[in-house]
Amino acid sequence: DGGITQSPKYLFRKEGQNVTLSCEQNLNHDAMYWYRQDPGQGLRLIYYSQIVNDFQKGDIAEGYSVSREKKESFPLTVTSAQKNPTAFYLCASSIVRGEREKLFFGSGTQLSVL
């Protein structure tokens, strides 16, 4: 089945530690995105990538880093510089064509601080 796979489902971070969230898609989509969701709030864009080896900062990129070495993969690293990392992280992808289209989402990773 085609889709987006995020792992792990739950992740715990210790003080000063970097952690990496995985996102893999087999939809052959060019664009991929990372969003952060805090309780009772909407999603905020962290980073997005329109094509392999290229990515752009979203609205809240500080304390996060990404890479896009393969079309299928868009891992997100939450660095120690992110002082409030506890949140639900969602990865998404979309096709790229003349008109912008809908996003397909993964099932999310809940990150908590120990």
Next chain:
Amino acid sequence: SQQGEEDPQALSIQEGENATMNCSYKTSINNLQWYRQNSGRGLVHLILIRSNEREKHSGRLRVTLDTSKKSSSLLITASRAADTASYFCATDRGTGTASKLTFGTGTRLQVTL
């Protein structure tokens, strides 16, 4: 900052009733989308309406868009218990090929038997 704001924040109805959710936004958009999220899960796309469209239907869903008032509404007819979820509007403000969506804070819908 949040581009879209949904109203109401929470809505409780009985099965079979209609549910209406509203979304307001601030700047010009390319399109507006509605998503559904079950608790602790990812979002699922429901419907997309482009800035040159005024109304769109998909099954039991009806979406309207009024660009002059910068508002949209989502109507779910003949609701079911399985419709219980949070619903988000998202506005596309992207200028490149990627969909840079800005999400509202959502409406939590509870459908009781």
